[in-house]
Amino acid sequence: MTKIIIDGKTYDVNPKKNLLEICLSIGLDLPYFCWHPELGSVGACRQCAVTRYHDEKDTE
Amino acid sequence: MLSDQEKTEIEEHLKEYPYKQAACIEALKVVQKHRRWVSDEGVKDIAEILEMTPHEVDSVATFYNLIYRKPVGKHIILLCDSVSCWVMGYEKILDHFKNKLGISFGQTTSDGRFTLLPVPCLGTCDHAPALMIDNDLHRDLKTETLDNILEKYK
Amino acid sequence: MERPLTKNIRPGQPPLDLKEYERAGGYQSVKKCLKEFQPKEVTKIVQDSNLKGRGGAGFNTGMKWSFVPMNGDIKQKYLVANADEMEPGTFKDRILLEGDPHLLIEGMIVSAYAMQASTGYIFIRGEYTEAAEILRKALSEAYNAGYLGKNILRSGFTFDLHIHTSVGRYMCGEETGLLNSLEGKRAIPRVKPPFPQVSGLFGKPTIVNNVETLCNVPHIINNGPVWFKNLSRTDDGGTKLYGVSGKVKKPGAWELPMGTTIREILEEHAGGMMDGVKFKGVLPGGASTDFLVEEHLDVKMDFTNLMKAGSRLGTGTMIVLDDKTCPVGFVHNMERFFAQESCGWCTPCREGLPWVEKILRTIDSGDGTLEDIDLLLFHTKYLGPGNTFCALAPGAMEPLQSALKYFMDDFKRHITQRGCPWRH
Numbered sequence: 001m002t003k004i005i006i007d008g009k010t011y012d013v014n015p016k017k018n019l020l021e022i023c024l025s026i027g028l029d030l031p032y033f034c035w036h037p038e039l040g041s042v043g044a045c046r047q048c049a050v051t052r053y054h055d056e057k058d059t060e
Numbered sequence: 061m062l063s064d065q066e067k068t069e070i071e072e073h074l075k076e077y078p079y080k081q082a083a084c085i086e087a088l089k090v091v092q093k094h095r096r097w098v099s100d101e102g103v104k105d106i107a108e109i110l111e112m113t114p115h116e117v118d119s120v121a122t123f124y125n126l127i128y129r130k131p132v133g134k135h136i137i138l139l140c141d142s143v144s145c146w147v148m149g150y151e152k153i154l155d156h157f158k159n160k161l162g163i164s165f166g167q168t169t170s171d172g173r174f175t176l177l178p179v180p181c182l183g184t185c186d187h188a189p190a191l192m193i194d195n196d197l198h199r200d201l202k203t204e205t206l207d208n209i210l211e212k213y214k
Numbered sequence: 215m216e217r218p219l220t221k222n223i224r225p226g227q228p229p230l231d232l233k234e235y236e237r238a239g240g241y242q243s244v245k246k247c248l249k250e251f252q253p254k255e256v257t258k259i260v261q262d263s264n265l266k267g268r269g270g271a272g273f274n275t276g277m278k279w280s281f282v283p284m285n286g287d288i289k290q291k292y293l294v295a296n297a298d299e300m301e302p303g304t305f306k307d308r309i310l311l312e313g314d315p316h317l318l319i320e321g322m323i324v325s326a327y328a329m330q331a332s333t334g335y336i337f338i339r340g341e342y343t344e345a346a347e348i349l350r351k352a353l354s355e356a357y358n359a360g361y362l363g364k365n366i367l368r369s370g371f372t373f374d375l376h377i378h379t380s381v382g383r384y385m386c387g388e389e390t391g392l393l394n395s396l397e398g399k400r401a402i403p404r405v406k407p408p409f410p411q412v413s414g415l416f417g418k419p420t421i422v423n424n425v426e427t428l429c430n431v432p433h434i435i436n437n438g439p440v441w442f443k444n445l446s447r448t449d450d451g452g453t454k455l456y457g458v459s460g461k462v463k464k465p466g467a468w469e470l471p472m473g474t475t476i477r478e479i480l481e482e483h484a485g486g487m488m489d490g491v492k493f494k495g496v497l498p499g500g501a502s503t504d505f506l507v508e509e510h511l512d513v514k515m516d517f518t519n520l521m522k523a524g525s526r527l528g529t530g531t532m533i534v535l536d537d538k539t540c541p542v543g544f545v546h547n548m549e550r551f552f553a554q555e556s557c558g559w560c561t562p563c564r565e566g567l568p569w570v571e572k573i574l575r576t577i578d579s580g581d582g583t584l585e586d587i588d589l590l591l592f593h594t595k596y597l598g599p600g601n602t603f604c605a606l607a608p609g610a611m612e613p614l615q616s617a618l619k620y621f622m623d624d625f626k627r628h629i630t631q632r633g634c635p636w637r638h
Contacts, residue, residue, distance in 0.1 A: 041405075043560070047561075081397070081398045082397050082416075084398030085380070119400060120398065124380075124383050126381040142303075142548075143548050144533055148459075148460075148461070180302065181300055181304065182341055183307070186465035186466045186467060196343075
């Protein structure tokens, strides 16, 4: 298990699952369209795309 | 039904790839070469020899600019409408075709002789404007000499 | 000055056949590699020469090759030459393909040896009918002479090379789109990672290189990396096939040292602007690059310096905008091309580019509003790098964002004057 912090709250999550799946199973209402648990990530609709920063100081 | 010639040509291409589906585009080119365009029947014939579904073949056929899923004329004029040809005046060439042949992009002359289509950058920008008729490249176009060029294609 | 890429090209005459090519020093690099170098050594030589990808991305070619797994259990690897030249304003690869086909074949044999690829494809656009004919003839000569096929020159190295003529779609020029097209599918891009070097054509390790890049390889092997670096005026090695189109006196292409300035290419080789028009701006490397203007004329045209100036080398073939041509129409024509050529896979490109085209069409016809400018700026941000599945849309935004930066007055005039000031 690994810890992630969303909107200030800490959660224990399975590091093998993808971020969208985890957020949805926690009950967070994130937009998505072309992902399905059986079909895996597609990336075509771009709705759930997120920016990955290096650390808290990174702004790009 | 694929003709024997079409079958032979497609089978030659099958040798170049490890999987049948990979020859899909080659097969479309073969059928189009013989029949001038690819009809629904052409799609079915290709699907059969490549062991694909007609929908799979059609999804490839409709993706590419140079595979025609509608009937075309005897000769295809591909007029470049990209930026360098635009700067150098391709629109004047298009106007000449509209006046002389009575057709614009996407249309075929009433006698079935020419179909006029736009084509993205032909890669000869230092000789713009440019067009292709069938397999021939014509460049440094001027409206005055266009009719001479068309004459060659009966 | 040395012109390795074009020294054999005789304008107006057929290209050298195999015998003539050999007499001019051709295929020496193949013999040298097979006799003297291990595959990894060839990769190191190319990496040391600082040859960067001539298709536009500018990645160190030798480094790209070094990511191909070289352990003995991988039997099938592929090398693909990207000859799907379709970037508007670009016409350099046609010159090499029609002018010296054996140079590409030689380059591919050496590159395939470096990565131990046993099969290669030349993916050439269908409209290059003459080049395809010329290449087929050269391929057959190379096979007959034993430079291709099984056990080349009795070295044990086998390399089979095929030609695939494409059927028309800009996305085939994108590395992973090309691989999908070669596999007989729609040319939609693939997610990276995995990179093609690890999982490419039919899932096997694959290198896709531009034609001009591959044509440099034989000379690097024959003369060494130091020679190649010294041909250039900057740190990016070698020569470059530069081109100019637009309203200049002598549009054309010339092989010059990498790092030649924009001014030198425009004024000395292209003869300067035609009478009656003045220079307004230039896209240095084809349609997917940012505009540069008068103040940038002395920038050296290489990967690093153009990036510092806010643009990219791209293909190195320039499209010139003159002061009597409408910048809005110029950009609209390009965005129409990008919108049409979008493969449709991801939402921002599929929906955003036609929207941008429609806005530009409205502005050009005189029905635009100032809010339309804000909408265009919005798109340049949200169709930027990282927000789309591949680089088509971000490339489409480069001329738009730079046109809004340098020619904002011209856009506004269309709106306030309710029409195109250039139309008469």
